[in-house]
Amino acid sequence: MTKYILKRIGISLVTVFVLVSVVFFLARLMPGGPFNDPKMSEAARENLSAYYGFDKPLWEQYLTYLGNLLHGNFGFSTKYPSRTVNDLLAGAFPYSADLGIRALCFAISFGLVFGIISALNRGNKIDLIFVIVAVFGTSVPDFIMGALLQYFFSVKWGLLPIAEYKGFAYTILPSVGLGFYTMASVSRIMRASMLEVVQQDYIKTARSKGISRFRVTWKHQIRNAIMPVITILGPTVAAVLTGTFVIESLFAIPGMGKYYVESVQNSDYSLILGMTVFYGTFLVFCNMIVDILYGIVDPRVRIAGK
Template sequence: MRKYILKRLVISLATVWVLTTIVFILVRLMPGDPFSSDKMTPEIKANIERYYGFDKPIIVQYFTYLNNILHGDFGYSMKYVNQSVNKIIGDSFPYSFDLGMRALSLSISFGIVLGIIAALNRGRKLDYVCVVIAIIGTSVPDFIIGGLLQFFFGIKWGLFPVAQYHGIKYTVLPSIALGFYTLAMVSRLMRASMLEVVQQDYIKTAKSKGISKFRITYKHQIRNAIMPVVTVLGPTVASVLTGTFVIESIFAIPGMGKYYVQSVQNLDYSLILGMTIFYGAFLVLANMIVDILYGVIDPRIRVAGK
C-alpha cells in the first residue's frame, strides 16, 4: 500500500509542475497588458514592470516564480492594491469550501440513496420519480435552479434568505443549487451501476445460497456498484469545493469564483496563476485521494498496479 500511495504522490507532484509551467507560458501569451492605461507614462510603466520582475528574461521569471511557489508565495495582485494572492485565496476559499462541503454532503448522500432506491424499484413509481429528478438536475442549468429556489423559498414563501452568507439559513438555498447537478449525476450513475451489478453471477450465486436480500444489497451490490461513483468524485469534489462563479454571484457569496473571473478580465497575471495552480493542485489532490480509495475499496487495483 505504501508503494501504491508513493507512486500516486509522485505522479501528482509531476502533474502540478506541468500545470504550473503550461499556465505560466499561456498567461504570458495572453493578448493585452495588465499595466496598459492611457494615464500611465512609459516611465511609470517601466518602474511597475521592474517591481514585478517583468524586465527580466522569461526563463528567469519562470524559475523565480517556481522558487516562490515552493516557499508558498504566489506573489501580489496587480489590480488589488497591497493585497497578496495568498491573502485573497485565504479570505475567499473558506466561503467556497464551506458551501462546497454542504453541497457535496447533500448531493452525494442523497444521490447514492436515490440511485439505490431507483434500482431496487425498477419500473415502479419510485423509479420514475428518481429518474425525473435526475433528468431535471442534469438538464436544467444551476443558475435557473438557483433563481427558482430564491423566488419560491426566499421571496414567495419567505423560508430562507435569498442572498449573503451570514448563517446556516443562508447556506441552504445555495447548497441545494450548487449540489443539485451532482446529486442527479450520482443518482443516475448509481442506478445504472446497481442494475448492471445485479446481473452478475456472484449475485445469482448469493441468492441461490439463501442469503437475505438486505445482505446481498448491502454487501455485494452497493460495494461493487459504488466504484463508478467514486471515479467521478475526484474532479467533482475539486470543482465544487473551489467555488462556482454563477452560484456565488447569484447568492452574493464572496468566494473564489468572483476573484477568478475578475482576474482574467483584469489580466491580473499573479492572481490568474495563483488561483489556477491552487485549483489544479486541489483537483490533483482529490484525484489522488480517489486513487487511494480505489485501493481500499478494491484490493485488486493495488495488485494490478504492482
C-alpha cells in the same frame, strides 16, 4: 501500498510542475497586460511593470516564480495592490470550502439514496420520478437552478434567506444550488451501476444461499455498484470545493469563484497562476485520494498497486 502512494505523489508533483509551466507561459501569451488602463501614463505603466518585475526577460521571471512557489509564495496581485495572492486565497477559500463541503454532503448522500431507490424500483413510478429529477438536475444550468431556488424558497414562500452567508439557514439554498448537478449525476450513475451489478452472476450466487433480500442488496449489490461513483468524485470534489463563479455571485458569497473570471479579465498574472496552481493541485490530490479509495473498496486494485 506505501510504495504505490509514494509513486502517486511523485507523479502528482510532476503533473503540477507541468501545469504551472504551461499556464505561466499561456497567461503571458494573452493579448494585453495587467496595466491596460488607457488613462494611465506611459511612465506609470513602465514603473509598475518594473515594480512587478515584468520588464525582466521571461525565463528569468519564470525561474523567480518557480523559486517563490517552492516557498509557498504566489506573489502579489496586480489588481488588488498591496494584497498577496496568498492573502486573497486564504480569505476566500474558507467560504468556498465550507459551501463546497455542504454541497457535497447533500449531493453524495441524496444522490446515492435516490440512485439506489430508483434502481430497486426500476420501471415503476418512483423510479420515473427520480429519473426525471436526475435529468432535470443534470440539464438545468446552475444559474437557472440558483435563481429558481431563490425565487421559490425566498421570494415566493419566504422560507429561507435569499443571499449572504451568515448562518446555517443561509447555507441551505446555495449548497443545494451548487450540489444539485452532482446529486443528479451521482444518482444517475448509481442507478445505472446498480442495474448492471444486479445482473451479475454473484448476485444469483448470493440469492442461492438463502440470505435476505436486504443483505443481497446491501452487501453484494451496493458495495460493487459504488465504484463508478467514486470515479467521478475526484474531479467533482475539486471543482465544488474550490468555488464556483455563478452560485457564489448569485448568493453574494465572498468565495473564490469570482477570482477565476476576474483574474483573467484583468490579466492578473500572479492571481491566474495562483488560482490555477491551487485548483490544479487540489484536483490532482483528489484524484489521488480516489485511487487510494479504489483500493479500499475493491481488493483487486490493492494487489495491482503493490
